[in-house]
Amino acid sequence: MTIQTRKPTNKPSWPVLLLAGAEKAGKSYSCALASASPKIGRTLWVSVGETDPDQYGAIPGADFDIVEHDGTVRGILNVLVEIASLPPEEKPTLLVVDSMTRLWDMVTDDLQATANARAKRNGRGGEQGITMDLWNRGKGMWRHIVQAINAHNGPVLLTARLEPVTVMDDKGKPTPIKAEKIKTEKSLPYDVDGVIQMPERGKTIISGLRSVVVQLDGPTEFPSFTVDGLWSSLGLGEAQHRRVSEPAAAQDTDEAGDE
Incomplete structure (x- = not known):
């Protein structure tokens, strides 16, 4: 068997950024403001369990389309797959x-x-524990969602809630110390290219960033944060299509198992 190789392009790809913030910290506002960037063309906004962002259309320069779906996990996944299959335009779609x-x-x-x-x-009767086979099914669905997001040929902004949690000591007992935790599937911060935390309105901390241009020694505050400003810092004028080496997906042979 002859292996296939390629040389690195040395160019950054449009990143998947996770904006994790406290309640009313400005996550959605930052996304709407990003749609005004001259670096991008169209913006497609998939709203999941949040108030649709109609009011943010009044932000000067904001320009986005709200993507409608049937409100199911499968329906949202289908929408994300369809967005990933759209042909490229002159400017990338956010x-x-x-x-x-x-x-x-x-x-x-x-x-x-x-x-x-x-x-x-x-x-x-009553509420039952979720068994391991069901957790595996849920994790499989989540992998499909993340794969569809990564397949999008353009910048991606994801939002999540940031919540204070009690830090436990080495004996498993609660301490008076509080820490901020991103409330989502635990692997998501590892799957994205950057994590931006907004613990309160007006305060933005970059807690992780995959970049050779912007090197961070640790969580770094970003005064006057905007997504467009971060894109500029990353040198995305000649961004390329994102390449993700995904493993082949296992086949689900129990599609009709449980309703």
């Missing part, structure tokens, strides 16, 4: 998914409903 917190909640809610339905068929 994809906004608001919010990934609610999307993961929907996945887990579906798993809970399936667990309860299984128990009811077996003569047991």
Whole structure:
């Protein structure tokens, strides 16, 4: 077997950025403001469990289309796959998914409903624990969602909620210390190219960034943050199509298992 190789292009690709913020910290506003950037053309906004961003259309320069869907996880995945298949335009299309917190909640809610339905068929009532096979199914659905997002040929902005949690000591007991935690599927911060935290309105911290242009020693505050400003800092004038080496997906042989 002859292996196939290629040389690196040395050019950055449009990043997938996760904007994780406290309530009313400005996550959605920042996404709407990004749609005014001269670097991009069209913006497609997929709203999940959040108030549709109609009012943000009044922001000077903001220009986005709200993508309608049927409100199911499968329907949202289908929309994301369809967006990824759109032909490239003169300027890249920005994809906004608001919010990934609610999307993961929907996945887990579906798993809970399936667990309860299984128990009811077996003569047991009440809320049941989610079994490992169902968690695997949910994780598989989430992988499909992330793959569809990564397949988009352009910049991506994802939002999530940032919530304070109690830090536990080495004995598993709660301490008075609070830490900020991103409320979503736990692997998402690793799957994106950058994590921007907004613990309060007007304060923005870049907690992680995949870039050879902007080198960070640790979480770094970004005064007067805008997405367009970050794009400029990353040198995205000649950004290329994002390449992701995805493993081949396992085949689901139990599609009709549980309703």
